[in-house]
Amino acid sequence: MKYQFQMHSLDCANCANKLENSFKKVKGIKNVTVNFMTQTLVFECKEEQKNDILKEIEAIIQKEEPEVTLKEKKTNEDRDFKIRLIQIIISFVLLIIALFLKDTKELFSLILYVISYFFVGYEVLLKAIRNIIHGKVFDENFLMAIATIGAFAIKEYPEAVAVMLFYQIGELFQDYAVDKSRKSVTSLMDMRPDYANIFRDGELLKVDPNEVKIGEIILVKPGERIPLDGIVVEGESMLNTSALTGESVPRKVTTDDEVLSGCINNDGMLKIKVDKEFGESTVSKILDLVENASSKKSKSENFISKFAKFYTPIVVVIAIFLAVIPPMIQKEATFIEWMYRSLSFLVVSCPCALVISIPLSFFSGIGAASKMGVLIKGSNYLEALANAEVVVCDKTGTLTEGVFSVQKIEAIKYSNDELLKYAAMVESFSNHPISLSLKQAYCEEFDQNLVTEIQEFPGKGVMAKVDGKTVLVGNEKLMLEFHIKIEKNKEIGTILYVAIDGLFAGTILISDKIKEDSYKAIRSFKNNNIDKIVMLTGDHENVSKYVSETLNLDEYHAELLPTDKVSWVEKLMAKKSSNGKLIFMGDGMNDAPVLALSDVGVAMGGLGSDAAIEAADVVIMTDTPSKLANSIKLSKKTMRIVKQNIIFAIAVKIGVLILSAFGIVSMWAAVFADVGVSVLAILNSLRILKTKF
Numbered sequence: 001m002k003y004q005f006q007m008h009s010l011d012c013a014n015c016a017n018k019l020e021n022s023f024k025k026v027k028g029i030k031n032v033t034v035n036f037m038t039q040t041l042v043f044e045c046k047e048e049q050k051n052d053i054l055k056e057i058e059a060i061i062q063k064e065e066p067e068v069t070l071k072e073k074k075t076n077e078d079r080d081f082k083i084r085l086i087q088i089i090i091s092f093v094l095l096i097i098a099l100f101l102k103d104t105k106e107l108f109s110l111i112l113y114v115i116s117y118f119f120v121g122y123e124v125l126l127k128a129i130r131n132i133i134h135g136k137v138f139d140e141n142f143l144m145a146i147a148t149i150g151a152f153a154i155k156e157y158p159e160a161v162a163v164m165l166f167y168q169i170g171e172l173f174q175d176y177a178v179d180k181s182r183k184s185v186t187s188l189m190d191m192r193p194d195y196a197n198i199f200r201d202g203e204l205l206k207v208d209p210n211e212v213k214i215g216e217i218i219l220v221k222p223g224e225r226i227p228l229d230g231i232v233v234e235g236e237s238m239l240n241t242s243a244l245t246g247e248s249v250p251r252k253v254t255t256d257d258e259v260l261s262g263c264i265n266n267d268g269m270l271k272i273k274v275d276k277e278f279g280e281s282t283v284s285k286i287l288d289l290v291e292n293a294s295s296k297k298s299k300s301e302n303f304i305s306k307f308a309k310f311y312t313p314i315v316v317v318i319a320i321f322l323a324v325i326p327p328m329i330q331k332e333a334t335f336i337e338w339m340y341r342s343l344s345f346l347v348v349s350c351p352c353a354l355v356i357s358i359p360l361s362f363f364s365g366i367g368a369a370s371k372m373g374v375l376i377k378g379s380n381y382l383e384a385l386a387n388a389e390v391v392v393c394d395k396t397g398t399l400t401e402g403v404f405s406v407q408k409i410e411a412i413k414y415s416n417d418e419l420l421k422y423a424a425m426v427e428s429f430s431n432h433p434i435s436l437s438l439k440q441a442y443c444e445e446f447d448q449n450l451v452t453e454i455q456e457f458p459g460k461g462v463m464a465k466v467d468g469k470t471v472l473v474g475n476e477k478l479m480l481e482f483h484i485k486i487e488k489n490k491e492i493g494t495i496l497y498v499a500i501d502g503l504f505a506g507t508i509l510i511s512d513k514i515k516e517d518s519y520k521a522i523r524s525f526k527n528n529n530i531d532k533i534v535m536l537t538g539d540h541e542n543v544s545k546y547v548s549e550t551l552n553l554d555e556y557h558a559e560l561l562p563t564d565k566v567s568w569v570e571k572l573m574a575k576k577s578s579n580g581k582l583i584f585m586g587d588g589m590n591d592a593p594v595l596a597l598s599d600v601g602v603a604m605g606g607l608g609s610d611a612a613i614e615a616a617d618v619v620i621m622t623d624t625p626s627k628l629a630n631s632i633k634l635s636k637k638t639m640r641i642v643k644q645n646i647i648f649a650i651a652v653k654i655g656v657l658i659l660s661a662f663g664i665v666s667m668w669a670a671v672f673a674d675v676g677v678s679v680l681a682i683l684n685s686l687r688i689l690k691t692k693f
Helices: 013-023 047-064 077-101 106-133 140-153 157-191 282-295 299-329 335-348 352-371 379-386 416-426 433-441 476-481 516-527 541-551 562-575 592-597 610-615 626-661 667-690
Strands: 002-008 030-035 040-044 069-071 196-200 203-207 217-220 230-234 237-240 251-253 270-274 374-376 388-393 405-411 451-457 461-466 469-474 494-500 503-511 532-536 555-557 581-586 600-604 618-620
Touching (some): 013 030, 077 106, 106 157, 140 157, 157 667, 299 335, 352 667, 374 626, 379 388, 379 581, 379 626, 405 416, 405 433, 416 451, 416 469, 516 541, 516 626, 532 541, 581 592, 618 626, 626 667
Parallel strands (some): 388 532
Antiparallel strands (some): 196 203, 217 270, 230 270, 237 251, 461 469, 494 503
C-alpha cells in the first residue's frame, strides 16, 4: 500500500535529504521519498506494518528534526512568515542601535549585540546543538553557529550578528520563493472538488465525492466544479477545461457526452451519471501525478545531494587547518587573524544555493509544463526531454485527427449499400476509429444476433459469420492469408477489402485528416535540433507515405503490427548516441509496450484514458502534438538554468573561499557569497515559471 503525509515546518532541503536517508533504513518500508518542494512524505509498506513504521518514522523525526510534524492539514504559513519577519526587523533595529552606541557605551552595546544575535539566531543554535547530540554535525546550522560564535570570541561583534541576520534574511527569502513556486504549481490542487450534489430518495444532498457510487446521478450547477467522471444524461452547458488541459476555449457538452472531473460548469445545469469512483476519476489521478512528480529525481538532483554530503565535512576540516596551521608555522601570523579567515571560510561554504535552487528549478519546470496541460511524472523525465534526439510518432490520433469517414465504396456483384452493411455488421463489436466510421456511415439498426463466430486478426482485420455468410473485412494481408484474389485500390486513404464466402466483394475507402497542429509540431521539433522524426503506423503504405511526405518526416514505417513497432523502436534506440534519448508519442491505448520501451513515453490526448496515464512518462492532456515540442523547449530551458546555477554557485563560492583564505575579503563578502548566491540562484530558477509559448 502507498501512503502519503504532509510534513509541516520542513524548511530545509538538506534536512529533507537526511530524513529520507534515515527513513530508508526502517524495516519493511519501500520506495520512500521526502519531497522538500511539496513538503510530503511518501512511502510503501504492507498494510499491517503501517502503524509500526509510522511510529519509527515519528521517532526519527523527533530525534533529527523535532520541529517537523506529520499532519493532514496545513499550518498557517503566512502567520509563521510574519513572525520570522518581525524577529528579523527587531534584531536589525537592535544591531543599528548597538552600532551607534559602540564608542560611548561599550558594555550596553555588547548586551544589545548579544540580544540581537540570540533574537534572530536562537533557532539555528538549537538546531546545531540538537544535531551535534544526535551525531548530525555537518550542516548549515553547524556552520553558521561556529562562524558566528567564533566571531564573538574574537570580538567581531557586528559581523557576528550581521552574518546571522543576513543568513536568516536569506533563509526567509528562500522559504518565500520556494513557497511561491510551490503554490504556483499546486494551484492545480484547487481543482479538487469539495462536494457533490446527488439525488437520493427524492432529495438533493451535498456529500463528499468519495461517498458517490458508480451509476448514481449527480447535479452540477452553473459555476460548480464537476466532482466525478461521468456521462451527461440531461442538460447542456459550456465547460471550462483550463485546469486540466491548459486550453482557454470552453468546450460544449450535451446529453450522452462524456465529462471529466475537475472541469468547471460555466452556465447550464447538468445531470451526470457517474461512471468512475472518485479514487479512479481523472481529477484524482492528475492530482496524484502532480503531488508525486518531484519524487523521481533527476541525475542533477542526485549529484547535488551527494555533493553536499561530502562537501561540507571537507570544508570544515580545511577551515580548522586554516585556523590552526598558519599561526603555528608563521611567526608574523596571529591566531585571531587566521581564525577570522577561517570563520569567513565557513560562512561562504554553505551549500544552500545548490541544495535548494536545483530541485526548485526542476519543480518550476514541472509546474510550468502542468500549466500548459502537460503532466511530466518526474524530474528525471524532464531532464530526459532536454536530451531528446529521436522523436517517434504514432499516426492515427497523434499526427492525424483519428476521425475516419467513408469516402468511397466500390462493390462487385453487390450494391454499395449491401457491401457497407456487411462491413459495418462485422466491425460492429469494435471501438477502433475505422470500425466507428463504418457504423457511422451505415446508420441503420440491425440485429446483432445475426453476427456470429467473430474472429480478429491483429493488424489485418476481422472475420465473422453474417446471416450465414462468411465475411472478411481488412487489409491486403488478410486477403492474402485466405488466398482471395483482389483488385488493388491505389487511392490515398485506408482501403478496406471485403470478401464474402471466399470471393472478393469490393473495397471501401476511408480517409483521415492531418492535424493542423502537426505541421507546427514537426517544424518545432526540427528547430529544437531533433536529429530524426519517425512515424510508425499500422496503416497502409500509400496513406503513410502521403502523411510522411506532407509533414516532411525523416522516416516512416507502415503496415506494422504492435510487435513490429517494438522491433523498430529497439532498432532506433540502438542507433542513437549514448546520451541521446528516444521519445515515443502515441495515443496511449494500444502503444503501451512501446511507451514502456522508449526513454520517454508520451501519451497524446490521454486525459480520459487510464491506459495512457498509467503507461506514459508524460501525458499531454489535449490532442495537440506541438505541446511535446514546447515541453522539449521548456526542458532545455530548465537544464540551462540548472547548469547556470551549478556553475555560478560553485564558481563564486570557490572564488570567495580562496579570497577569504588569503584574507583578501571580509566576512561581509562571505555573507554575500552564501546568502547572495542563494537568492540569485533561486530568482534564476523562478524564471522558468514565466515561460510562455
